[in-house]
Amino acid sequence: MARIYAASSWRNEKQPAIVEALRGEGHEVYDFRNPFNGVPGFAWSEIDPHWQAWSAARYRELLTTSAIAARGFVSDLRGMQWADTCVLILPCGRSAHLEAGWFCGQGKRCIILTQDGEEPELMALLATDICVSIDEVLTALRRAA
Template identity: 85%
Template sequence: MMARIYVASSWRNPHQPNVEVLRAHGHEVYDFRNPFNGVKGFAWSEIDPDWQTWSAARYRELLTTHPIAARGFLSDLRGMQWADTCVLVLPCGRSAHLEAGWFCGQGKRTIILTRDGEEPELMALLATDICISVDEVLNVVRPYGRFSQAAE
């Protein structure tokens, strides 16, 4: 059985698109850059090109009230609920770590894809697997699916 995978990472991560190989191996993949709903992935600049100058109060206000933020959040949350596996592709930001933490808390498989040069994190032990290559990720998800091995 193939996995339903949520890829958590960053727009700034040049390695994130490399996980497309998961699709090539038959897995279903939610990609925040190209969500299932056909709407391009969320970016703060859609709300305000000067988003980096916001005060904390302005950030909170727009996060909780702006329809573009709501659309992006719901799209990603639905992808998370749909998936049985999270692949956290490092380096990434706070949102991706929150997403991976949500997967851990839900008891869903959480894989961290790291590489040389990443700062070690103790709480990575919450993840079910820590991989250092996409090939390792493929080996980890190969026997995993929506149902346990015992049920197959």
């Protein structure tokens, strides 16, 4: 079975069900919403409820100095290092795409789960597999076993 890093977004309502489907097949899954360390997943609002109004300089300052940001980063990075496979669950934001790119750069398996309506992305060719359903993801994971 695979050790999977499920990369997605808090806004993706399908992410929890996909994590459960992966676990239901016997895979171990790092879920950024409920990391292994037991601390709830990182959200910018933990640092400042008005984070969306930050200037670029304020963002950089808090990204590099906040203990809350450091805790979230280390938790997710350790999850990435632990995992042998990334499942990028679209739609998602920039962080999840950086995570998937890290997996590709490390030579680790990267599976993209896309759906109708997603904007095409040329660099998706870096991924090991591009799937359009959870069933295709599960099939791709079985092939790799």
